Amino acid sequence: MSRTVTIGTLLGLNNRLAPTRMEVTLPNRATAAWLRVATNVDMTADGFLCSRGGFARSAAGGYHSLWADAQDAYAVRDGDLVHIHVRTLAQTVAVPGVGRARVSFVRLPDGMVYWSNGERLGRLQGALAREVTTAAPNPVPVVDPTAGSLPPGRYQLCFTALGPDGESASSEPQDVVLPQGGGIAIHGLKPGMLVYATGPDGEVFNEIAPGDYLSLGNTGAACSTFMLSAMPPGRALAHYLGSLLVARGRFLYLSEPYRYGLTHASRAFIPFPGEITVLQAFDDGLYVCADKTYWIAGDPLNTSPVVVLPYGALPGSLATDPREKTAYWQGEQGVVVARSGGAVSVPQDDALLFAAAVGGATLVREQGGEKHVIAARFDIDPL
Structure with a gap:
């Protein structure tokens, strides 16, 4: 008490x-x-x-990477990613064997919580683990020329897989040059695979009926996942302007809008001078903490980052207050308070000096009519 x-x-x-x-x-x-x-x-x-009020231990075990919102809570317990019921604190293993690496979480508009530990990327629906996208066909079906009634020319085909997590990225195109009266035999096509093909000397891939391609019939929908790639795992996640953002090393990757598991790997990324440790999105822009802290207003792929602090952030130190629309993380000079518009402040800088740290943890706590930001800094990585 x-x-x-x-x-x-x-x-x-x-x-x-x-x-x-x-x-x-x-x-x-x-x-x-x-x-x-x-x-x-x-x-x-x-x-x-x-x-400070006392506390009692609710559950034993080695925990890290605790994350929660009003609907769900998650943590890594003894190497397993567990779902924690926000009222009863009952725990269910959602993803076994994720290891000791720090996990980042973000809830996206599809209602699911996306997570990554730098080696794996997935999503969670309560205690149910889901993939971020359906895996592309593997092995890829093989195409060969055969007899048919296709006009002469160069044809291209690609394949996708359709599953409970949506349509996969396409396979790389395969091309076949046919004479008059030719066709294309397809070997290794499995249930759930979709086939896309061009017309003679064409460039647009439209869906065709499954089976051998013997007569013109490429009148289906265009392949919307053509030459996309699966989003890579990373150390920090965010959602901004309809895209999932993943920080991997010093690169920031952006998914296709509302296709959170797929990206244009050749162009939908931004390099930064240092490793990215914290991402925080607001309605009007995005903070990226790397060698420095940057504010990106508008479309990240078409906007120059603006430096708002001359240093980055400690890994694992991000916390948010959704009601106040405020984010908190820790930098070289203590807690950073960040709001929309690129407005940041460092309220501890005038009064406190901090030793070097390699990681941090931050909690927004509200009780007894008072709101506090509790911050911990680690001079050695506890993980």
């Missing part, structure tokens, strides 16, 4: 001032004081100190 005590007007923590200069005079001539150290206490908005 917490207890509030009054010990004068408090300004917060400060390790920049000498111990003999912790008391200051405010503009109204009242005396206030900085704290050098504060352990297991919270400061209220009125300048009071509350002893």
Whole structure:
């Protein structure tokens, strides 16, 4: 149980001032004081100190990468990705064997939570694990010339797979040159595969009926996943302007709009000078924390990033307050407060000096009528 005590007007923590200069005079001539150290206490908005409430362990195990919103919660427990019921705290293994790597999560407009640990990329529907897209055909069907009634010319074919996670990326095109009275035999076609073909010397791939291509019939829908690739896994995720964004090393990849598992790998990416550790999207732009902190307004592929801070962010340190439309992460000079429009502030910079850190964790906590941002910094990676 917490207890509030009054010990004068408090300004917060400060390790920049000498111990003999912790008391200051405010503009109204009242005396206030900085704290050098504060352990297991919270400061209220009125300048009071509350002893921090106790806690009881709800579940045992080795946990990391805890993420939650109003609907679901997830964490990695002893190497397994588990779904945590937000009210009962009951746990169900959703993805076994994800390992110790830090996991990033984001909920997308399709209602699912997408996750990645740098090696795998998936999505979650409650405790049910889903793939981000249907896998492309493997092995790819083989095409050969045969007899038929196709006009002479060069034909191209490609294949996709259709499954519960949508249509896959297409296979690479295969071409066949036919004389008059030729056709195309297709070997290895399996249920659930779609076939797309061009006309003679054509460039547009339209769906054809499954089976050998013996007469012109490429009148179906054009292949909407032609020459797309599966989104790569990464260390940070976000959703912006209808696309899933994945940070992998120093590259930011963008999915096709509303095709969250597919991307144009040859052009839908942005390189940055350093490794990207934090992504945070707002309605009007995107923060990318790499060697520096950048703000990108509008379309990321057609907008130049603007530097808003001369340093990046600690991995794992992002937290958001959806009601206040505010994001928090940690940089070299403490907690960064970020809002739309590229507006950032570093409220701890004037009072605190921080040692170097390699990772962090941040929590927005609201209880007892007070809202706090709790931040932890690690000088060695706990994972």
